[in-house]
Amino acid sequence: MNKRKILVPLGDKSYEVTLEAGILNNISEELLKIGITKNRKILVISNEEISNLYGEKFLNNLKDNKFQAKMVLIKAGESYKNLKTLSEIYDVAFEFGLDRNSIIIALGGGIVGDVSGFAAATWLRGIEYIQIPTTLLSMVDSSVGGKTGVNHPKGKNLIGAFNQPKAVFIDPETLKSLPKREFSAGMAEVIKYGVIRDKELFKYLEIEKNKNELINLKNEYLIKIINSSIKTKSHIVSQDEHENGVRAILNYGHSFGHVIENLCGYGKFLHGEAISIGMNIAGKIAIEKGLWSKEELERQKILLESYDLPTEIPKINKEDVLTILMGDKKVRDGKMRFILPKEIGAVDIYDDVEDSLFLKFFS
């Protein structure tokens, strides 16, 4: 079966993720299926690169089917994920006459998705939106779960909202135009799901044949791992939408990932690459605390590296590490919380990690 559907069960905010090669070419049909009627205005938010690849065809498909659609492009890059870009979207929304019954579609990677979802959360106090992620990272992570927002000059994602999409459509075909390095970065999050909850996925990724087929972007294999990743994410998010508890485990590798992104300058490492290094650090801490086995830490390292991900910790000043960690919004009541593995497929949340325990890994 080439089409997969994954339910994200969140009461009256539940929605489905539809995963199918080529789905982008039949977008109007999919919209009609989920009850988007043709009298509703659609604002498609994308960026130049994605728009050059799929924009015209996508928009034409909507217009040929009598949808009243318009596309607005935002600049690519983390530095444009800010209030100014949001403000530009509001201007277009006003000019286009986006009303309470209209809908926003995010067509692009994580930045497009996050900004679009937040625009939808806040235009006229909230209108519906749909995620169509085009990068591996956004397919397995940000497009599902409703975290939306923009950056504050002092920190990533400080401004935002929990806002679940009405639907998510994923077309693995779009990965064929994704730079190899970004594909690898997305694999870091896939491997993360393996470590935190899905031993079978981890083992699947270790198998040489699967690895080759994935790197060659075979749809069947891509669908398998995307499906598994989203299933895990859906399961966790449905238990704890607003990250008051278990959802935090999705941040495995992220605290140190943010440290690395911040201190090495945004852009040196891609998000997924920083997460890969962060997972390695978290693993080392777990060893120090006697939680995990060295053999499994080594398996994690080998798997990350086999998908061309970095694991070596860059040179970073210890004091800077502490400053960033303390400023991280995952701190609660002044206590730093870390997600540490106990075995492949199981992690837990710890707030009793001594600074000295992780600072030794930095120079």
Next chain:
Amino acid sequence: MNKRKILVPLGDKSYEVTLEAGILNNISEELLKIGITKNRKILVISNEEISNLYGEKFLNNLKDNKFQAKMVLIKAGESYKNLKTLSEIYDVAFEFGLDRNSIIIALGGGIVGDVSGFAAATWLRGIEYIQIPTTLLSMVDSSVGGKTGVNHPKGKNLIGAFNQPKAVFIDPETLKSLPKREFSAGMAEVIKYGVIRDKELFKYLEIEKNKNELINLKNEYLIKIINSSIKTKSHIVSQDEHENGVRAILNYGHSFGHVIENLCGYGKFLHGEAISIGMNIAGKIAIEKGLWSKEELERQKILLESYDLPTEIPKINKEDVLTILMGDKKVRDGKMRFILPKEIGAVDIYDDVEDSLFLKFFS
């Protein structure tokens, strides 16, 4: 009894409005009662005028009780209810170290409340906040119901979120420092509740003695009408939080009110004054459609005027009226919807009002 509590029943978002003269002097006690522990940071958002009157005492009460509190002032006036002011609040939030467990308190009128509620909705994807309205308008209207947001250069409240407060505290004593004209403007919303749902309140307001006591700001009388107003609002909001149906009746008088605010220049009429004129226009349309009696329209006019509110329609170009009405976000699928009275205490929503029917009232 001098203390009133009104429940706003919204499932796990339910909260209480506490109404008591002098409650501002015991704010720490009230916070502790609703479970705000002293380790939580509190950012108080206010404006200069309110801060000059109550700010120091308020902050000292918090600090004397070992709360970690800070106050930030925003500029008064509709033109500062924008993304830039919001951005300044985010900067203070960052510097103060506002975390997920922190809380925002809005101390002031409707603008302070709307901006604060939206800041709370969007800082770290949402933290808790408390409304302490200090104007009659915000006590009976904007502090309850969770509508928060800022203006877009092209229109009021286009950017925002539904975000219910954790609690609302109302101290009628603060009305003693409110300019007479603003008190009257607030009375327009109180009278509105009479017309849309509460015939008893309407009759109460008509009684000469009550009117005099209200104008003299007698707490007992103020508490009576604020309590009645909030009860009606609470009842309606709990049926339809996101204004997909019945909540729209709270906008009685507002469509034409917005037209008047827009076209006469913001500032010429206060919001409540524009609503008063809007209610008179809505009443006239109801007469034209044969829904309402001329006697009751006259009673509405006399009541509004007896609280020093304007009812006469200013000179406005017909075409401009249409432009503003069509741009109003209450338009759904291109249809204009009007709230029209059938009798004092009962209104309904109509989407079949011919343009000619109301344009005749404009010159």
